[in-house]
Amino acid sequence: MKKFIALALLLLPLGIQAQQAKPNVQVKGTLKNIKDTISIVYANYASNGKRVLDSANVVNGQYSFNIKISEPVRAQLTARNVANKKAKVIARNVASVFLEPGIITVASVDSFTNVSVKGSKAHSEFVKLQAALKPYDDKLEVLYQQYSAQVKNKNKEALDKIENAIDSLDALQREEVYGAYVKQNPNSPIALYALKNYTGYEVIASKVEPFFDLLPAAIKNSTAGIEFKAKIETAKLTDIGREALDFTQNDTLGVPVKLSSLRGKYLLVDFWASWCGPCRRENPNVVQVFNQFKDKGFHIIGVSLDQPNAKEKWMKAIHDDKLTWTHVSDLQFWNNEVAKLYGIQSIPQNLLLDPDGKIIAKNLRGEALGKKLEAIFSKEAKENAPKVNK
Incomplete structure (x- = not known):
């Protein structure tokens, strides 16, 4: 269920920056008949490939933003009361608005999320x-x-x-x-x-x-x-049939492991993390499949997207889940170099490589992984079986 983990990406501080360029969008907001006390509104959006976080004070039920964008972007507006910073953000105080150059009016009536937007075709x-x-x-x-x-x-x-x-x-x-x-x-x-x-x-x-x-x-x-x-x-570059991109990353002992050094067996490159709930729930299935096929020519290399300074959590998850295969990580969270090389934007994800290092399947989970390996090794067993002359 990648959607759950992938949504976390939206909450990451992806290069949040201050506005420096000349604004070309003016957002004029008004609040009417809203029960919640709102003293500040935040705008979170993308500009030139980076996340931007702006804020505007609410005065007499009005607020405004001056924003610089080069193309239509979706902005998340969040209303807060600075006097109660510990209060959780609730759905009725969050609104999505598509911005584009020009003057845009955003009117919230009865609840902040109930917005009427003018001036934006987007x-x-x-x-x-x-x-x-x-x-x-x-x-x-x-x-x-x-x-x-x-x-x-x-x-x-x-x-x-x-x-x-x-x-x-x-x-x-x-x-x-x-x-x-x-x-x-x-x-x-x-x-x-x-x-x-x-x-x-x-x-x-x-x-x-x-x-x-x-x-x-x-x-x-x-x-x-x-x-x-x-x-x-x-x-x-990671299509089925392509040779898997080679990489080197340190294992749990700090020893560099090169992907190509593991050739000769069917290899699952498994992207996961100790903090990833769906990954951890999938691990028992992967363990079962590994134990079933490890002596037939199957191995796994786990690439963890654990966070900086979280090596102990990574190690504990490996131990607790009984993941007795090769593990590597640079502990850089979503900036993991291997994940970026392979374009990984959500976890769990995996790639199955043949003994020559070519990608033969992707994202096999649940029963699919075991069935795929069963088919592979059954076919090989038949092909290698002694032929009987009639």
Whole structure:
């Protein structure tokens, strides 16, 4: 259920910077009939490939931002009361607004999230897209609630079933809403946003690139367009059939391990982390598969995206989960050099390599990993069996 882990990416301090360039967007906000005390509004958005966090004081029910962007971007506006800094952010105090150059008015009535936006064609398109998404989001919300309940109950079987349902519905949503939107509206100011959501956190180049090619040159050549194209090119390097990109990273003892040094066996390159709940729940299955096939020519190298100064947590997770295979990490969280090399944006993810180091499968989880290896080794056993002359 990669969506849960991938969403954490949105909360990371991705190069938050101060505004220095000349603003070209003016956001004028008003608050009316709102019960919550709001004294400050934060705006979190991307500009030139980096996250930006701005703030504006609320005076007499009004606030304003002066922002510099080069292309339409989605901004998350969060309302807070500075007198109560410990208060949790609640859904009714968060709103998403699509910004573009010009003067944009944002009126919140009854609750901060109930916004009416004028002056942004991009936001108008965003509202249409949100309406198309609502039936799917409503069903997903029910599944998320069920998932939370089963986490408390520690019911792994139920969790697996719900995760599969979430993944299936999420995939359907991406195809029927985001994918359809890009096909029908390639010139929309939010077409690239829709394409990113269609893509998800695993870029499959052969599937995504045809959609990217539909976009006009202005979007392709934007900062976000160029970044997205780079992700497509990275994904091509890890397509099935390609030789896995070689890397070297230190193991738990600080000894460098080179990927190519592990050739000669079927090898699972497993991206995970001690803090990743879905990864830890998948580990018992991986352990079972490893123990079943390790003597037949199967090995695993775990690449951990654990955080700096978290080596003890990494080591403890390896010990607690009985992960008796090769482990490496630079303890740089999402900046892990191997993860960046392979374009990993969510975990768990994995790649299965053949003895020559070529990628033969990706993201095999649950029963799929065991079935794939069973097929491989059964075929090899038949091919290597002595032939009987009749």
